[in-house]
Amino acid sequence: MAQMKPWQVVLMVVAVVAVAVSVYLALGTSPQVGNLATESVMIDVNTGQIFTFALGGRRGVAVPEQNPDTGKPALLPVVTEAGMMKIEARALPALQYLEGDHKAVVDAKTGEVKASGDKPRRVR
Numbered sequence: 001m002a003q004m005k006p007w008q009v010v011l012m013v014v015a016v017v018a019v020a021v022s023v024y025l026a027l028g029t030s031p032q033v034g035n036l037a038t039e040s041v042m043i044d045v046n047t048g049q050i051f052t053f054a055l056g057g058r059r060g061v062a063v064p065e066q067n068p069d070t071g072k073p074a075l076l077p078v079v080t081e082a083g084m085m086k087i088e089a090r091a092l093p094a095l096q097y098l099e100g101d102h103k104a105v106v107d108a109k110t111g112e113v114k115a116s117g118d119k120p121r122r123v124r
Contacts, residue, residue, distance in 0.1 A: 041120070042075040043087070046100035048116035051075060054124045063091045064098055068123055074098055078113060087111040 040053045040061045051068070053061045065075040076095065077088045087095065092111045095102060106113050 041078050043078050043085070043105070043113050043115060044074045045076055045087075045095060045098055045102045045106050045113075046074050048105045048114055049118055050078075050115050050120040052120050052122050054122070059124060064094050068121075072099065074100065085113050085115060087113060 037055055039055055042051050042053065042061065042065055043049070044051070044067050049067075051065075053059070053065070055061070061075075061077070062073075063077060064073040066072060067074045076091045076098075078085050079088055080086075087106065089111065092108075095106060095108060102108070104114070
């Protein structure tokens with residue numbers, strides 16, 4: 001160790017700092033973890049029925065998701081913006097591939113939806 005050159009000392013210090021930062025980032029809590037969604041709200045584009053899907057563990061939802069009653073893909077995710085419920089912008093193009101008449105429930109240009117008056121149904 002007495003024969004270490006200055007560049008070797010700098011390299012060792014950089015390595016120790018890199019390992020410490022890696023451990024901190026891997027094991028430390030990230031502020032983004034608290035912002036993860038715990039459920040997904042989706043609407044049946046044919047009937048206007050609202051469904052909520054729990055997203056705990058490894059569960060997720062597909063877009064479009066299958067209606068649990070009919071088994072056909074007809075559910076798209078919705079968000080509430082300025083007091084109006086709209087299909088999420090990234091999911092709106094999927095509307096053209098779904099079966100059924102969506103005009104009574106969805107405005108295809110704006111994504112605004114008219115939900116049925118039923119209470120949202122919890123799935124999973």
